[in-house]
Amino acid sequence: MPEHDVLIIGAGLAGQRAALAAAQAGASVAIMSKVHPVRSHSVAAAGGINAAISVDDDWHSHAYDTVKGSDYLGDQDAIEIMCSEAPQEVMDLEHMGVTFHRNEEGEMDLRAFGGASMKRTAYVADITGQALLHVLYEQLMKHHETVARYEEWFATSLLLGEDGLCCGAIAREVRSGHMEAFTAKNVILACGGAGQAYKPTTNGLIVTGDGIAMAYRAGAPLMDMEMVQYHPTTLVETGILITEGARGEGAHLLNAAGERFMEKSAPNKMELASRDVVSRAEQIEIDEGRGVGPDGAGIFLDVSVVPRKRTLEALREIVNLGRDFAGVDITREPIMIRPGQHYIMGGVKTDVDGRTPIEGLYAAGEVACVSVHGGNRLGANSLLDTLIFGRRAGEHAAARAASMAMPGVDANAGLRRDAARIDAILARDRDGGGSASPRRVSEIKSELGETMNRHVAVFRNEQGLQSALETIGRLKEEAERAYVDDRGTVFNQDVLGAIELDFMIDCAETTVVAAIERKESRGAQYRTDFPERNDEQWLKHIDISLGGDGGAGRPHITYSPVTITQWQPEERKY
Amino acid sequence: MAEVYDRPPEKFKLRLRRYDPESGDAPYWDEHTVELEPHRSVLEAVLQAKDRYDGSIGIRCSCRQAICGSCGVRVNGEPALACHTHLDAAKAGAREGVIEVEPMGNMSVIKDLIVDMDAVHWKKIQRVTPWLIAKQPVPEREYIVSKESMVDVTQTMACIQCGACVSDCLAMEVDPGFIGPAALAKAYRFVGDPRDDQQFERLNDLAQDPQGIFDCTHCFKCVEACPKDVNPMGQIMRLRRIATSDHHIVDQNNGERHEAALTGLVRDYGLLHEAELIPRSYGGNSWFAKFHPAAGKELLSSLPTALKGVLRGKIGLKTAVFGHKIPSRDLKAVQSIYDKIESRPERYELNLYIAGEDEQLEKPSGDAVAAAVTHESGGKEPDTTEQGGRA
Incomplete structure (x- = not known):
């Protein structure tokens, strides 16, 4: 049974940054991911x-913008930490080799x-996430003696x-189907959101x-789950992201009449208002019949x-x-976009050390x-969040590990429970054994996604x-009987699905309950x-944990206060 | 909006290469018919087959937008990202209209479309010391480096490690130990980075390795295969140019001398003088070179090939011995190209991230053609007609 001081589950930016920090603090580290680390979705962060870092800038200004962007739901102590540590973190990444x-x-x-009051977004073309992720992976390869990598291992539950x-955690090696229990003094979850x-x-x-879900089932509370970010510019057909960097560089949003409609809801910041504001403005145009495209379901990004x-x-x-996904040369003609699910501000409740x-x-x-994003995350704050709190979690976990056996x-x-769970999925009957005929996993997933989006x-x-x-609730029952086709052990993606x-x-259930x-x-x-x-009533976080007064297996709601240090809530205008 | 994107769904036939390592059976073809709009991707087609008909189809995938690098496969025999290949284009290139999807080459298959990237691709990446060895002292703030230099290495930074180039590398097919296009492109990412302290050491290592930069055979397969315009072969050639022209590394593989011999012979004769190539590659441009022992040995070993060429009339005996003769006017023209390029104070290198003239960028045939030219280290925009690097 592998033993490590720190076991990190997930190898995107947060996980890799945590691994590096913990290793540099002297801990024995394992990083586990269900995909190869560079496939992690941090790779898609563009802008x-x-x-x-500018001499004219001040982290307080960054913090204020973040607080305002969060609609005052972000915890200001955490935001202060994130923004004040940001310049050094970015410099550290530059020194590691990021080609800013x-x-x-x-x-x-x-x-x-x-949502930013001045230019403060460092970037690598529009592949910033990819550049950061690949450079961190370079560092993991460099530190291969102190960081064990379990690539293509799927964690099934926390120990x-x-x-x-x-x-520790229980995991299944995707390639072999082998189940293993990992013991660790600390586990850091860094396996991303729930966009699917x-x-x-x-x-x-x-x-x-x-x-x-693993943390929730282990009894950890989730916070701010109702806060789901819709990005203002995603391709109408496929939902593929068009970076906010486009608007950062000056691109316009236009309705069917060719009007820059943002002047109605954000006369000062226009297209560069915070994402919730822009997405709402777009949705209003679409809902009121001023959308573009065949069904009027889009907006033009020019x-x-x-x-x-x-x-x-x-x-x-x-x-x-x-060019490849919409057949449009964006340098010459507008492209049709609309708001699309992009990010969840909520997640497993943590303190400023993760x-x-x-x-x-x-x-x-x-x-x-943490919560640094509160009700709405500013663009280009997510990469920062992963790095700052990934590092802090790694450092704290390493220090804790040093003081314990x-x-x-x-x-x-x-191990037996999770192996039995997988065996039970594999054994599910395709015709339902007499009861209503079961559905495929893919069908249930599709209905879940459409329901949430509606x-x-x-x-x-x-x-x-x-x-x-x-x-x-119905899909949950159906999922218990959903059948799979693949009965094998090697790369059985079906059963993992x-x-x-x-x-x-x-995740969906807690989101809706909180909303x-x-x-x-x-x-x-x-x-x-x-x-x-x-x-008066709602300047507070909604925490959801499993069980409690809600009954076994049911979400239970409590509240926690928002930390306010120096910025009192004000009306939000852009 | 482009009308091509408003077309209704059509039926597409897919033929998937399947392999179940647990069955004991050989790989086989599995056909499915899917229904999707023609501009949807091959990945979406595979996933529709997986979702609707057979959940056991194995394929790595995640982002669906050609950035995570998971879904490298071969479509109709050509390496590609499944998510980055439109169904209509794939169908147009398919035999009998059936789109064939197979696992990538040069790597062993684990299951269906999933190959062992660790054993080949990632092992090779680790070969090139794939991390920055930062110049000391590390500054308090960022390193001050030119804008152009960072944009330049961003082209190799744009590599998504999908393995498409490795899949199609002909040199690797013959010599599996060849470091290969992806790893060497990764090497350029550090060699070209002004913040790295080990440019010479890296280049010397890659030049002296018999399976290093001089093992590439310039077949362009990786350039065509790359879905992100990283131009791996171009990066390998740049590694060679910096190794030889800037650091004067003379490698034990004779790569540097061979290139010098080849370019020198073309300058002298206007065309390649094959019989002189081997002596010069070993002994340099001198009469005594012919008596270099290694040259003699290699000449002898290549004699059967040369003889066959003579017998089949591909070369005349006279040409074989004395080289080609071209009209002096043509020879002068060839030599003037050399003069022009060599008289430049600095090399020009291709870089796709630095945009040049509009005309070039409008060519529809992909970005390799649309590449603009830029100064490697200077700041000014060069004349775009003077494209290309040193010979």
Whole structure:
């Protein structure tokens, strides 16, 4: 049974940064991912990373923008940490080898991004996430003696000791089907969000809420789950992301009449208002019949106003995306986009060192909710979040590991339980054994995603949310009987897909429960039946944990206060 | 909007190469018919077959937008990302209209379309010391480096490690130990990075390795295969140019001398003088070179090939011994190209991230053609007609 000081589940930016920090602090580290680390979805983050590195900038300004962007739901102590540590973190990454774009003086260049009061987004063309991820992976290869890599291992559950401490995880090697229990003094979850619970989504097929669901089942509370970000510019047909960097470089949003409609809702910032504001403005245009395209379901993003040379140099990836996935030359004509699910602000509740309320269990990145994003994340703050809190979690976990012995735990029960769960999925009867005929995993997943996108999107109301909750309840039952075709052990993606479906359903259920609970409009949660922000009653986090008064297996709601240090809530205008 | 994107769904026939390592059976073809709009991707087609008909179809995939690098396969025999290949284009290139999807080459198959990237691709990446060895002292803030240099290495940074180039590398097919296009492109990412402290050491290592930069045979397969315009072969040639022209590394593989011999002979004769190539490659441009022992041995070993060429009339005996003769006007023209290129104070190198003239970028045949030219280290925009690097 492998033993490590720190076991990290997920190898995107947060996980790799945590691994590096823990290794550099002297811990023995294992990093595990269900895909090869460079396939992690951090790779798709395009636009850049925010940090107040300009001599004219001040991290307080970055922090204020983040607080305002969060619609005052972000915890200001955590935001202060993130923004004040950002410049050094970005410099550290530069020293590791990230090829940040330079200005004519050879210093890091900065671009404008939504919700920011000045240019503070460092970038590598529009492949910033890829560049960061690949450079961190270079560092993992460099530190191969202190960081064990378990690539293509699928974590199935967390291992809890008798005292309730987290002391490892159970995982299945994808290639062989071999099940293994990993013992660790600390586990850091860094396995991303749950975008695949939506259809369409900008997120990759691997983003299935594994970490959120595993922590939830282990008893950790989830926070801000109702806050689901719809990105203003995703391709109408496929949901593929067009970076905010496009608007940062000056691109316009136009309705069917050719109007820059953002002047109605954000006369100052226009296209560079925060994402929740822009997505709502677009949805209003579409809903009121001013959309473009065959069904009027889109908005035009006009990049052709950006100088062509600049577009080809700094937005090359979306030039290719436009050409290959929409047949549009974005340097010459507008491209049709619409708001699409992109990010979840919520996740496993942590403190500023990544600690969850379960001792020995940490979380960082999109899987976690510190909360620095509150009701709405600013563009280019997600990469920063992964790096800052990934590093802090890695450092803290390494320090904790140094002060304790390896926990003695009998992992066999957990191992047997998870192996039996997989065997049971493989054994599911295709014709249902007499009861209503079971469905395929893919069908259930599809219905889940469409339900979420219909009722738990930019605009929400009680009726829609209740109907979504009802559907999710039915899908949960169906998922228990869903059958798979692959009965093998080698690369059985089918059976892992069934486990992922269960994870996504947990994420969807807690999202809807929280969205029903929050009877106001704040950030990404816009309730048409409660259209105002209500600080008196709802300036607080909604925490959801499994069990408790809600009954076994049911989500249980509690609240926690928002930390306010120096910025009192104000009306939000862009 | 482009009308081509408004077409209704059509039926497409897929023929998937399947392999189940647990069955004991040989690989086989598995056919499915899917229904999708023609501009949808081969990946979406495979996933439709997987979702609707057979969940056991194995394929790595995630982002669906050609950035995660998971879904490298061969479509109709050519390496590609499944998510980056449109169904209509794939059908047009298919035999009898059936789109064939197979696992990549040069790597062993684990299951269906999933190959062992670790044993080949990633092992080779680790061969090139794939991390920055930063110049000391590390500055407090960022390294001050030219804008062009960072944009330049961003082209190799754009590699998504999909393995398409490795799949199609002819040199690797013959010599599995060849470091290969992806890893050498990765090497350029550090060699070209002004913040790296080990440019000479890296280049010397890759030049002296018999399976290093001089093992590439310039077949262009990797350039065609790359879905991200990384131009791996171009990066290998740049490694060679920096190794030989800047660092004057003379390698034990004779790569540097061979290139010098080849370009020198073309300058002298206007065409390649084959009989002189081997002596010069070993002994340099001198009369005594002919008596270099290694040259004699290789000449002897290549005699059967030369004789066959003479017998089949591919070369005349006179040409074989004395070389080609071209009209002096043509020879002058060839030599003037050399003069022009060599008289430049600095080399020009291709880089796709630095945009040049509009006319070039409008060519529809992909970005390799659309490459603009830029100064390797300077800041000014060069004349785009003077494309290309040093001979």
